[in-house]
Amino acid sequence: MDNYLKENFGYVEYNSSEEALQRWRKACWLVKNPKRRFRFTANLSKRSEADAIRHTFKTNFRVAVIVSQAAIQFIQGLSDYKVPENVEAAGFQICAEELESIDEADDEKKLRSHEEKPVIRNGLRRKLSTYDLLPGDILHLNIGDQVPADGLFISGGSLLINLFSLTGDSKPVHASGVGIPFLLPGKEVQYLITQDACDPCSNDSACASDDLICLLVRDLDSCCLDKQKQAALKIRCLTKNKPENRVRIARAGAIKPLITLISSSDPEVQEYSVTAILNLSLCDENKKMIAAYGAIKPLVRALREGTSTVKENAACALLHLSQIEENKVAIGRSGAIPLLVNLLERGGSRGKEDACTALYLLCSAQENKGRAVQAGVMQPLVGLMADLGSSMVEMAVSVVSRLLGAVEARVALVEEEGIPVLVELVEVGTQRQKEIAVGVLLQLCEDSVEYRTKVGLAGAVPLLMALAQSGANRRKQKVKKLMELLRQS
Numbered sequence: 510m511d512n513y514l515k516e517n518f519g520y521v522e523y524n525s526s527e528e529a530l531q532r533w534r535k536a537c538w539l540v541k542n543p544k545r546r547f548r549f550t551a552n553l554s555k556r557s558e559a560d561a562i563r564h565t566f567k568t569n570f571r572v573a574v575i576v577s578q579a580a581i582q583f584i585q586g587l588s589d590y591k592v593p594e595n596v597e598a599a600g601f602q603i604c605a606e607e608l609e610s611i612d613e614a615d616d617e618k619k620l621r622s623h624e625e626k627p628v629i630r631n632g633l634r635r636k637l638s639t640y641d642l643l644p645g646d647i648l649h650l651n652i653g654d655q656v657p658a659d660g661l662f663i664s665g666g667s668l669l670i671n672l673f674s675l676t677g678d679s680k681p682v683h684a685s686g687v688g689i690p691f692l693l694p695g696k697e698v699q700y701l702i703t704q705d706a707c708d709p710c711s712n713d714s715a716c717a718s719d720d721l722i723c724l725l726v727r728d729l730d731s732c733c734l735d736k737q738k739q740a741a742l743k744i745r746c747l748t749k750n751k752p753e754n755r756v757r758i759a760r761a762g763a764i765k766p767l768i769t770l771i772s773s774s775d776p777e778v779q780e781y782s783v784t785a786i787l788n789l790s791l792c793d794e795n796k797k798m799i800a801a802y803g804a805i806k807p808l809v810r811a812l813r814e815g816t817s818t819v820k821e822n823a824a825c826a827l828l829h830l831s832q833i834e835e836n837k838v839a840i841g842r843s844g845a846i847p848l849l850v851n852l853l854e855r856g857g858s859r860g861k862e863d864a865c866t867a868l869y870l871l872c873s874a875q876e877n878k879g880r881a882v883q884a885g886v887m888q889p890l891v892g893l894m895a896d897l898g899s900s901m902v903e904m905a906v907s908v909v910s911r912l913l914g915a916v917e918a919r920v921a922l923v924e925e926e927g928i929p930v931l932v933e934l935v936e937v938g939t940q941r942q943k944e945i946a947v948g949v950l951l952q953l954c955e956d957s958v959e960y961r962t963k964v965g966l967a968g969a970v971p972l973l974m975a976l977a978q979s980g981a982n983r984r985k986q987k988v989k990k991l992m993e994l995l996r997q998s
Contacts, residue, residue: 686745717747717754729766734775741770741781755792764789764802771807776816783811783822790829799869800836805843812848821860824852828867837870841877847884854889865893865901869908878915886912887921895930897937906934906945913952921961928953932967935976943976946986949988954994965995 531824549948565883628637629647642648648660717725728740745765747754763785770782786804805827814822827845840846846868856977868886871877886908893905909927912918922928934946953960970992977988 523715527856544991603800606848644907675811717751719757719761722758725758725763726763726766729763729770734778737770738772738778738781741767741778741785745785745788746780748785748791752792756794757790758790759792759795759798764795764799764804768799768802768807771804771811776819779811779815780819780822783808783815783826787822787826787829790826796830796833796836800830800833800839805830805836805840807843809840809843809845809848812845812852817857817860820848820852820858821863824849824856824860824867825863828863828870831867831870837874837877841871841874841880846871846877846880846886850881850884850886850889853886853893861893862901862904865904865908867905869911872908872911875914878912878918881912882915882917882921887918887925887927891922891925891927891930894934897933902934902938903942903945906931906942906949910945910949910952913949916956919953919956919960922949923963925954928960928963929967932964932969932972935969935972944981946977947973947984947987947991949993951994954991961995961997970995 626637626648628635628642630637630643630645637646707905725744728736729744731737731740744758744767748758767782767785767789770778771786773779773782786799786808790799798900808826808830809825811819812827827840827849831840849864849867849871852860853868856864872881890905890909893899893901894909896902903984909918909922929948931946931950934942935950938946950964954964970974973992973995974987977985977992
């Protein structure tokens with residue numbers, strides 16, 4: 510029986526021919542469980558489906574792929590493949606058999622080379638297969654891409670290439686337009702800074718590796734403006750939401766070169782470096798270090814001369830630095846207060862909030878109160894207090910309360926018609942706003958009989974009487990003391 514089966518059916522295995530498998534099925538047509546009987550042999554219906562798909566794949570490639578001369582050289586570099594004369598005469602540069610070999614070998618690298626990549630040719634951006642590349646094309650690479658052909662690295666922040674298959678060294682090589690500009694085909698891009706990858710901070714939640722941080726710090730000191738720009742942008746992104754990145758990047762030495770870049774004439778470099786310093790200043794450990802390395806004067810210069818975004822970010826950075834007591838006087842003496850007052854008056858909503866908060870912190874130092882009053886801070890503060898629909902009413906009245914420790918601040922508040930505004934807050938403000946407004950009025954009335962008369966004429970007495978009936982004991986005590994002073998006037 511064995512000889513009979515061998516002569517008529519051969520050895521029936523998974524890779525047996527379809528004809529032999531068909532004869533075997535006909536000979537074993539009567540079985541109790543066909544699925545179990547043929548479980549170790551090929552599924553002929555699935556095999557026919559795969560053949561149909563392979564035929565379609567082959568046909569589609571034969572129509573779609575037209576390979577350039579550069580691609581022919583690349584293919585010949587990979588193997589001894591040559592385009593048959595009849596295929597080349599028909600206008601094709603790769604035959605169906607070659608494509609079929611790629612399919613049968615499941616060669617992912619060869620297949621990926623047919624994927625379309627963004628390419629700039631003759632100044633126009635388009636998507637082309639890597640087999641259609643021509644000398645002079647500019648190819649945009651991303652992390653994980655294979656370098657498709659010999660080329661030069663011309664643009665980008667930093668590029669790490671894996672050359673293990675060429676050199677046997679597993680450590681990636683840093684390529685640049687100055688040091689190692691040459692790119693070899695088949696090498697994998699492990700790290701690349703591009704504008705598209707980081708705008709706006711698309712991977713800002715990632716935890717940076719030590720190698721990446723060292724690379725970025727080195728690029729900050731580069732002579733190439735583009736590398737400096739991309740490194741500052743990447744640091745800005747990495748420090749946006751990750752406190753651990755802020756500490757590690759600061760310890761790696763990024764603060765000094767970033768401070769230097771704040772004075773750059775390039776507006777983008779200035780914006781990225783100011784914002785990176787802002788993000789680093791969110792960490793308490795970095796605040797003293799940033800000030801010690803001389804960041805205050807460049808930030809003040811950016812606050813004076815930068816774009817609107819740079820001004821707002823510089824104000825926010827100064828805000829965080831002013832949380833350290835010894836920095837307050839230094840920031841005040843640097844000329845920052847008049848610029849913050851100007852931002853409070855003319856800036857956007859975020860700029861006004863940061864400027865107001867920075868002034869509140871800075872004016873805890875006595876000498877800064879006079880600087881703020883001389884810069885005209887009282888006028889915009891009274892305007893903000895009068896805008897009851899604004900979210901800055903409470904902060905503005907808090908700054909006014911802190912400034913009243915200086916005599917010139919009390920004079921300026923009365924001259925700017927601040928008393929009627931404060932009385933209105935006592936009437937319609939929130940509980941917190943009412944308490945602060947009462948405290949400000951109390952400081953004014955303690956200073957001058959003239960001010961008491963103005964507060965009384967503004968209609969404060971009936972409001973204070975109503976306010977004395979409710980609220981916390983602390984506020985009640987202030988109200989009663991203020992009412993006693995008004996009775997004496």
